Amino acid sequence: MIKKTAQVLTLMTLFAFAACVTVNIYFPAAQVEKAAEDIVDDIYGTDAQQPINNKDSSSLPSFLAFITPSAAHAKDVTESDIEGLKQSNSAIRGLKQNIAADHQQLIPYYNAGNIGINKSGYLELINKKGLSLPDTAAVRRLISQDNNTRKKLYAEVAASMNIPGSEIVKITNIFTEVWQKKAPAGWWIQDASGNWKKK
Structure with missing residues (x-):
């Protein structure tokens, strides 16, 4: 009898453990994709050869409004949660504008084939053709600055959701x-x- 009770308890413990392990965390892929599309559209603009407007005249405000209720629909949302979300949305706007400003300086180097977008989504110097030593140093600084801003942007998108x-x-x-x-x-x-390829 004691042996049977011990077996039942062991089985119950295993089931409880399995139930805890198999809990899946929901990842809002569609919302992240929407964020990415809105932000990238804002940065690239309608024509990558032309300067873009750094103001939020594009779809980013509608995206920020879109994520606010979805990120806050959990039970018992507090005022501090909402305040944190507002701060995160403001940070996203600022980071997007920083990337847009860098982008305007980087367009000639994209067009000349000096830089590309690597498989991790970050910028990379792939060809120094036509670049002087000071130009190369300046491009490297811009790339580093832009990549650091992208990392911060991804963290803020995560925080906002x-x-x-x-x-x-x-x-x-x-x-x-x-x-x-x-x-x-x-x-x-x-x-x-x-492998690198030209679009």
């Missing part, structure tokens, strides 16, 4: 796909195997 930091890789992957898909013809992108 209450996505755990452990899921940043998924956000980065979605943005990578959008950066590359929306890049104009003639720009260089790196495929998943590490």
Whole structure:
């Protein structure tokens, strides 16, 4: 009898453990993709050769309004949660504008084939043709600055949607796909195997 009770308790413990392990964390892929598309459209503009307006006259405000209720529909949302969301949305706007400003300086280097979008969605110097030493140093600084801003942007997108930091890789992957898909013809992108090709 004692042996049987011990077996039942062991089985119950295993089932309880399995139930805990199989809990899936919801990842809002569609919302992240919408964010990526809105932000990348704002940065690239309708014509990558022309300067874009850094003001939020585009779709970003509608995206920010879109994520606010979805991120806050959990029970017992507090005022501090809402305040945190507002701060995050403001941070996204600022980061987007920083990337847009860098982008305007980087367009000639995209068009000349000096830089490309790598398989991780970040910028990379791939060709120094036509660049002087000071030009190369300036491009490297811009690339580093832009890539750092992108990392911060992904973290803020995660914060705005209450996505755990452990899921940043998924956000980065979605943005990578959008950066590359929306890049104009003639720009260089790196495929998943590490090969560079001209769009």
